[in-house]
Amino acid sequence: MADKIKVVVCSGTACFVMGGSELLLIGEQLPDDLKGLVEVEGAHCLGKCRDGHKGGAPYATVNGKFVDAATLPDLIERIREAARESEARGAGEVGDEP
Numbered sequence: 074m075a076d077k078i079k080v081v082v083c084s085g086t087a088c089f090v091m092g093g094s095e096l097l098l099i100g101e102q103l104p105d106d107l108k109g110l111v112e113v114e115g116a117h118c119l120g121k122c123r124d125g126h127k128g129g130a131p132y133a134t135v136n137g138k139f140v141d142a143a144t145l146p147d148l149i150e151r152i153r154e155a156a157r158e159s160e161a162r163g164a165g166e167v168g169d170e171p
């Protein structure tokens with residue numbers, strides 16, 4: 074079974090007040106085809122706001138890739154991309170077998 078797609082939502086102050094609080098509920102907003110494929114967790118400040126990128130809050134990651142100024146539709150799209158990549162890798166592995 075494939076690993077779940079991991080979504081980490083920054084729950085630091087800057088991100089939380091800029092919309093991170095809504096992003097934490099993404100598990101309830103996922104389309105049916107993505108439900109069960111995603112693991113969501115909150116995290117303390119991911120460090121991006123300290124790099125002078127305050128305008129990019131809220132931050133999140135999908136399988137380790139940062140999403141700046143994240144919205145629910147952005148995250149759902151990134152999750153969909155990650156699911157497609159995972160599916161393609163799985164198909165490649167089967168095709169690579171002798």
Ligand code: FES
Binds near residue numbers: 084
């Ligand atoms: S509060 Fe989110 S990156 Fe710092």
